[in-house]
Structure formats: C-alpha cells, structure tokens
Amino acid sequence: MPALRLSKRQTIFPALLLLAAAVLLRCQVFNDPIFYIDEDFYLYVGRELLNGYLPYVDVWDRKPFGLFLLYAPFALFGEYRFLASQLGALAFAWGTSLFILKITQRFASTCTASLTAIFYVALIGCLRGSGGQAAIFYNFFTAFAFYLVITHLQQMKLSTKSLTRTGCEAMLLIGIAIEIKPTVIFEGIFLGCFLLFLLWHSQKKIQALCLNGIFWILASLLPTLLVIGFYLKIGQFDAWYFANILSIFHKDAYTPLARLYPYLALFAAFLLALILLRYTAVHKFRTEERKYFYFLLCWTIVSLVASGLIRPFYSFYLLPFCLPLTLFIGLASSKNKIAQSLLILGLAGTALVSQYLIFQIKQIHPEAEYYQIQKQVSAAPSGCLFEYGAIVTLLDPVPEMVKNCHLTKYLFPSHLGNPDEEGSLGLENEIAELKHILDQKPSFILVGQYYLQADKYKKFLNKASSFREKNEILKTRLNQNYHLTYKHLKDEPLELYEINKTS
Numbered sequence: 001m002p003a004l005r006l007s008k009r010q011t012i013f014p015a016l017l018l019l020a021a022a023v024l025l026r027c028q029v030f031n032d033p034i035f036y037i038d039e040d041f042y043l044y045v046g047r048e049l050l051n052g053y054l055p056y057v058d059v060w061d062r063k064p065f066g067l068f069l070l071y072a073p074f075a076l077f078g079e080y081r082f083l084a085s086q087l088g089a090l091a092f093a094w095g096t097s098l099f100i101l102k103i104t105q106r107f108a109s110t111c112t113a114s115l116t117a118i119f120y121v122a123l124i125g126c127l128r129g130s131g132g133q134a135a136i137f138y139n140f141f142t143a144f145a146f147y148l149v150i151t152h153l154q155q156m157k158l159s160t161k162s163l164t165r166t167g168c169e170a171m172l173l174i175g176i177a178i179e180i181k182p183t184v185i186f187e188g189i190f191l192g193c194f195l196l197f198l199l200w201h202s203q204k205k206i207q208a209l210c211l212n213g214i215f216w217i218l219a220s221l222l223p224t225l226l227v228i229g230f231y232l233k234i235g236q237f238d239a240w241y242f243a244n245i246l247s248i249f250h251k252d253a254y255t256p257l258a259r260l261y262p263y264l265a266l267f268a269a270f271l272l273a274l275i276l277l278r279y280t281a282v283h284k285f286r287t288e289e290r291k292y293f294y295f296l297l298c299w300t301i302v303s304l305v306a307s308g309l310i311r312p313f314y315s316f317y318l319l320p321f322c323l324p325l326t327l328f329i330g331l332a333s334s335k336n337k338i339a340q341s342l343l344i345l346g347l348a349g350t351a352l353v354s355q356y357l358i359f360q361i362k363q364i365h366p367e368a369e370y371y372q373i374q375k376q377v378s379a380a381p382s383g384c385l386f387e388y389g390a391i392v393t394l395l396d397p398v399p400e401m402v403k404n405c406h407l408t409k410y411l412f413p414s415h416l417g418n419p420d421e422e423g424s425l426g427l428e429n430e431i432a433e434l435k436h437i438l439d440q441k442p443s444f445i446l447v448g449q450y451y452l453q454a455d456k457y458k459k460f461l462n463k464a465s466s467f468r469e470k471n472e473i474l475k476t477r478l479n480q481n482y483h484l485t486y487k488h489l490k491d492e493p494l495e496l497y498e499i500n501k502t503s
Contacts, residue, residue: 014101014114021118022094025351028358029130031083033370035361037393038316039132041412043085044395044402046071051403056231056239060409060425062247065227065240066179067134078399089132092140097121099143100326103150107289108334112343116330119347120322125354127262128316128361135319138177138184143323145173145191146299150292156198163202164212167195171219179223182244184320186306188220190299242426250424251311262315263308269346270300270325273332276339284335296331300324312420364491365392373496376444376485377401383443383499388434388474389417390448390494407437417450419467434470438477445482445497447474452493 029035041061045068048059055061055068077084097117104113129136148170149156156163174188192213199212218225231240277293285293300321307321329346332339377385378398384405387393390413396402410416410425416434427433449456454471482497 010105010110014110014117015098017114018097018101018117018121019094022090022097022121025121025125025354026086026090026093026130028355028362030086031080032086032131032362032367033082034365034367034392034394035086035131036128036133037391037414038134039085039089040082040393041395042067042071042132042134043074043081044393044411046073047075047081047396047399047402050075053406054234054236056243057234057236058406058409059411060243060415061412062243063134064179064182064224064244066176066223067137067181070137070180071132085132089136092137093121093124093129096136096140096143096323099140099147100323100330103147103327104330104334106150107292108330112333112340113330115343115347116326116333119329119343119350120326122347122350122354123322123326124319126315126350126357127318127322128314128357129319129322130354130358133316133319134181135316138180139320139323141173141177141180142184142187142320145170145177148173149191149195150295153198157202160199160203160208163195163199164215167192167212167216168219170195171216172222175220175223178220179227181320183306183310186302187299187320190302192216192220194295247424247426251421252423259313259315262318263313266318266321266325267304270304270328272342273325273329273339276336277332280336280338293331296324296328300328365488369488370394373446373486374398376496376498380443384440385444385446386437386442387411387413387446388448389413389450389452389471390446391450391492392448392494394446405442407440407442408433413446413448414450417448417470419450422466431466431469431473434473438474441481441499443499445474445478446494447478447497448494449492452495 034040042063045055045059045061049055049068049072053059055063055065061068071085074085074088075081097120100120101113101117104116108116124130124136148166152162152166156166171188171192174184174191177184178188195216196209196213200209203209228237228240231237274297303321303324307318310317329339329343333343373394377383377394382404383401384407385395385401386407387395393413395411408416410427410433415421415425416430422430451471451474454467478497482499484495485498486494486496488494
C-alpha cells in the first residue's frame with residue numbers, strides 16, 4: 001500500500017481520543033492493590049529483583065525474566081507502586097491502540113480506524129486485561145513489529161537492504177515480546193516466514209535467504225540469549241531452563257467448560273467478520289488490499305491457534321488474539337456497512353461488559369480488605385507472611401517484610417498449594433518443602449480456596465497424591481500454633497491466621 005500522509009487532525013485528535021477512552025475504560029482499577037493475582041505477583045518479584053533476589057533462583061515462577069524486569073521500576077514508587085504499574089499498563093494499551101489506528105487508517109477512514117482502536121481497549125477489558133496482565137505489555141511490541149512490516153512493505157519489495165533492516169527491527173521487537181511471554185513465538189515464526197517469502201519473491205537466492213534468516217532468528221532470540229548468558233555466568237542455567245522450558249509440560253490443569261465460552265465468542269466474532277468480508281467485500285479489494293486481507297487472515301488464525309494451545313484456557317490467554325482480531329474486524333468494517341454497525345454495537349457491548357467485570361472483581365476482594373490485612377500484618381514488619389492455596393496475593397503489604405522475609409522460593413499462592421501444579425515445580429518432595437516453611441514459624445499464614453474448599457478440587461484431580469496430606473499438615477499447624485484473625489468467605493474465600501504469642 002502507498003505511504004499515507006495524514007494531517008494533524010487525522011493523527012493528534014484520534015490519539016487523544018484513544019487516550020481518553022483508555023483512561024475511562026481502565027480508571028476503575030487505578031491504585032487497586034488486589035485487582036488480580038498475576039500482576040500483583042509480577043510487582044512483588046520486580047521488587048525482589050531490586051532487592052537483589054533473582055527469579056527462578058530465589059523466587060520461583062515460570063514467567064520470563066523480561067516480565068519481572070519490566071515490573072521492577074514500578075516497585076520504586078513505594079505506596080503508589082500499584083498505581084504506577086496500572087498507569088504503565090495503560091500507556092502500553094494506549095500505544096497498542098495507536099498502532100491499530102495507524103494500520104487501520106491505511107484502508108479505512110479515520111473514524112472507522114478510531115472505533116476499531118477503541119474496540120481493542122474495550123475488548124481486552126472483557127478478558128481480565130484492565131490491569132497489568134503480561135499480554136497488555138507484549139501486545140505493544142507485537143503490534144509495533146507488524147506495524148513496521150506493514151508500513152514498509154513497498155519499500156522492502158524494492159530494496160533488499162530495507163527488507164533486511166526492517167526484518168531485524170521487527171524480529172527484535174518480537175524477541176522482546178517473547179521475553180515477556182514465550183507464546184509470542186508462534187506469531188514470530190509467522191512473521192519471520194512472511195519476511196522470508198518476501199525475500200525469496202524478490203531475489204530467489206538461497207544464500208541471501210539463509211543469511212537473512214540467520215539475522216532475523218538471532219534478532220528474535222537476542223533478548224532471551226542475553227538472559228541465558230546471565231544465568232550461565234552465575235551458574236544457574238538449570239534453574240532458568242527448568243522454569244522457562246520444562247515446568248509447563250509437567251503441569252496438568254483442570255479446565256472447567258465455562259472457561260471455553262470466551263474462546264467461542266471471539267471465534268464467532270472472527271468468523272462473522274470473515275464471512276462478511278468473503279461474500280461482500282473481497283471481490284471489491286484492490287490488489288494491495290487483497291494481499292493485506294490474506295496476510296491478516298493468516299496472522300489471526302496463527303494467533304487463535306496459539307491461544308488455544310495453552311491450558312487451562314483462562315480468558316486472559318486470549319489477549320494476544322485480540323490484536324489481529326481487532327485489525328481483522330477493522331478491515332471488515334471499512335468495506336461493509338453491516339460490519340460498521342456491528343463494530344459500533346460491539347464497542348458499546350464490550351465497553352459495558354468490561355466495566356461490569358471490573359466492578360464484579362472489585363466486589364469479590366474490595367480494596368478495604370487489602371488495607372485491613374495490611375494493617376494487621378504491619379504490626380509485625382520483621383515477621384513473615386506465607387500464602388497457601390489462594391488466588392489472591394498479598395505478598396508485599398509492607399516493604400520491610402518483602403526485603404527481609406524469604407521462607408521459600410515457592411511463594412506464589414497458587415503454586416505449592418495448587419493441585420494443578422503438583423510435580424511441575426521441580427521439587428523432589430513438596431511435603432518436605434511445606435514442612436520446612438512451617439518450621440520457620442511465619443508470623444502470618446493466609447490460606448485460600450485450594451485449602452478451604454479442597455473437596456471441590458480433589459474430585460477432579462486424582463493425580464494430586466500429596467494434596468490431601470499437605471492440607472492436613474497445614475491444618476494441624478494452624479490448630480496448634482495459630483489463631484484466626486480475618487475471614488473472607490464469599491466467592492474466592494481466604495482466611496488470615498496469626499501465630500500465637502506462646503509458639
């Protein structure tokens with residue numbers, strides 16, 4: 001497609017409109033300290049990183065190092081760290097929507113492109129993307145990479161030098177995204193194959209194909225290779241390798257049928273847009289538009305398949321799919337009045353649903369609950385808080401406790417206490433690890449639904465042989481040495497226990 005020359009009215013005003021929409025759609029979560037367990041844990045590990053503790057070695061998780069490095073600066077904001085992380089996520093979501101705007105403006109009006117970009121911000125809110133989920137950040141780098149390729153397409157066809165340079169830039173961006181979430185590798189492979197196709201179409205030289213292929217692969221692997229090099233240097237490569245590569249294959253998660261509903265809904269939206277394009281618009285496309293249609297179709301399918309490979313099918317696993325899906329819907333809306341009307345209705349619907357879901361999450365664990373627990377735990381800042389079997393994390397109620405307390409490296413509440421995770425943590429004996437933690441007599445123990453509602457999970461997870469025994473050990477210690485100080489029974493239950501003064 002030819003390069004676009006857009007006026008300030010077509011650039012600045014839509015950008016400000018997108019920012020305003022993003023703020024309105026996400027402001028409910030601002031400064032919420034317990035909006036969702038994942039991003040709270042990323043913030044906790046980011047703080048640990050600043051304190052000199054390393055992921056996989058001192059704090060175990062299977063997320064890439066780059067994600068924790070991204071969160072580390074947010075921890076510098078002290079009591080405003082939650083707001084800082086949420087504003088950071090807002091900036092990345094807005095940035096992604098700007099790339100959607102710019103790409104869509106190449107074949108649609110500024111009005112349609114703006115609606116499409118706002119639709120992305122509303123849609124991710126329907127999939128627990130209103131906070132700081134990893135996809136909110138890496139979608140930005142993925143969008144940036146595809147934007148570079150799409151906007152430089154004509155130039156790359158005419159100049160091998162431009163193709164090599166743009167390919168390296170795009171694949172480096174994909175590499176950064178991979179170091180935030182490895183599943184981006186599927187979209188990276190697709191983009192790399194597309195670049196190789198362009199090169200072969202223009203030159204048909206095996207040597208150039210191999211050389212550029214090596215450059216692009218190295219560019220995409222560079223961020224991960226730097227991390228691997230660091231862990232090799234400190235003699236902890238095995239810890240990195242198990243957490244990042246092997247552990248996920250040892251996890252056998254139970255998936256309720258209800259978790260598939262968002263997948264079906266987004267697949268239906270994609271199918272509807274495809275039908276509208278195929279039977280009402282494709283024959284009207286100019287040559288370049290038709291090429292873009294097939295490129296976008298392939299990208300959307302790859303992203304959908306990649307999202308469908310990851311169990312246990314949480315709704316936020318679909319966040320990467322929202323990026324190409326939104327662009328595909330934007331293309332359909334540019335050529336079909338029915339699709340334009342559906343886009344407006346979809347935008348209104350997703351905006352309302354996203355706000356309702358935020359409200360619902362905040363009702364389950366209101367902010368007042370966090371501050372109540374924080375007040376109790378702050379009375380013993382030199383002690384330790386241990387969380388077990390919960391799907392909410394309160395690991396950093398006071399900075400002193402985070403810095404000085406290291407009961408175990410398996411601190412994520414849904415790891416050691418989750419039957420899904422049994423055998424995937426790299427522990428020879430999970431029961432022995434739990435006993436080791438309890439022998440250190442943490443000042444507070446927070447237990448959640450995997451402990452309080454154990455029967456709900458055991459009937460689905462017969463493989464978790466030590467699940468019952470771990471819960472019995474914890475129950476015995478709580479009865480012997482602790483007393484209940486806080487209880488939340490609605491929806492996602494939790495209980496806080498404080499050690500007896502005589503223990």
